[in-house]
Amino acid sequence: MSLLVIGTVAFDAIETPFGKTDKIVGGAATYAGLAASYFYDKTKIVAVVGDDFPQSEIADFNAHGIDTEGLQIKKGEKSFFWSGKYHNDMNSRDTLVTELNVLADFDPVIPESYQDCEYLMLGNLTPQIQQTVIKRLKNRPKLIVMDTMNFWMDIAMDDLLETIKLVDVLTINDAEARQLSGEYSLVKAAAKILTMGPKYLIIKKGEHGALLFHEDKIFSASALPLAEVFDPTGAGDTFAGGFIGYMAKVGTISFHNMKNAIIFGSALASFCVEKFGTEKIKNLTEAEVSNRVQQFVQLSAFEIA
Template structure:
């Protein structure tokens, strides 16, 4: 089962209390692709500039990610500069240079047309909608967005939300999109806009899944929210890309299974947390590049143990 992801392939310059790096490989589609590649086939659509080298592309192709859909354009790649000071839960953006990403028009190669799963990473909802329209036969569609699109592009975002099976956003985005402060009311208000399920990411506190009464096959009987924990980390080096890595682990696991069931959905939430926890251990994509499936399964075991309450003995 193949996932088609459309989003940014970029470079990041990041400063955290643990150091500073310049021009490291990043972008939503990059983090998502690397994380998902441990579970299933991944195909990526994005655009890069002349500063994107064969070595950069090899970061993805070594993991088996199909990069046929990455367009190489004249100019420089999308470059984000940010810093984390004090709390690592939110980055301060110092600079956003869209460069070739400013005129990005996603092109779907014919070899990608049989993709069963589609992930619309955090980009302009106009582009998300165009890609979705060109992939009418996919089994499942998941998507992401952010405060900028919610605040200033609400009408375009509304079109995308109606096409989603699952939306993955964080707490603040859920409140902003819904206008509700209560998390349960916010979740149901968001799902009323179209998504059949909502996964709300809480950063270091895990994630919660909410389900509507229009849930898709396999989870239509689930009405109770499900909370997956986050692994307490002794050291967080760089939170950039953690949410995209969560999405990659979550959706990659779903795509790897023959059938979507409530158990598969819940297990996917745990694998999302696993991949997010690895992503923050190094700058950029460094940790995901060196990761092994054995490490993933060992950490998954820790997640399960941490959340399992044994029956007490009298």
């Protein structure tokens, strides 16, 4: 029994109104894997890097209990690199540089030791690679969560629709839900998307929280209002990793458990944005996580007699 995370492990260079970084470690699988590791100790990664990727970073994954057997290291090649600049509102950003490098011909090989995977997190990647991973698993996982983004809706909608058919939970943001469904109302958008394959839809709304849709049920989770959002990079991946890590820990797929999983994912994402890159979510204590979760509980609790 294990949790498999696929996605990018990469370098980012980030500029926000609060400062800028040189190349730092980022990538969907990095954030999601680290987040999941706080709840579940059998987390495994499939990803690809070049030999420019520091061994010390791989050691950090292992220190978090993350299995890196499926992390391919391509000799003489360079890791995926993304550079972006956030606007003052921290909600929109410009991509400055995208160098695919090793990602250009990434073939997601699943080590034999990963075939016990019961929980699969498809981090943001081309829908085709996400689909290949599903097909290479001998047994269909108990829970498949897929994250994606507008970029794939723009350039690979058919592949995306095919992959979406195969997953249990789709996580996208509100603009993406509108784009995917052609509906402005998120209720109508969700109803449409729930006919495309996923049984659960999570709509991420950044500072406004997240919505979970399943059959005719809706759960609305608030985001923790923060004095400072330092760097939003990886918040969505961290959310998704925390979500599936918590689900793997509790082991039963239900709307009830997913509501809690969203709170735990949101709590980790709220840490993620407090520092550049993975700095904050690499070094959390159990007490910090559970205190933050309690803040979420307090935040939206009310009692109507």
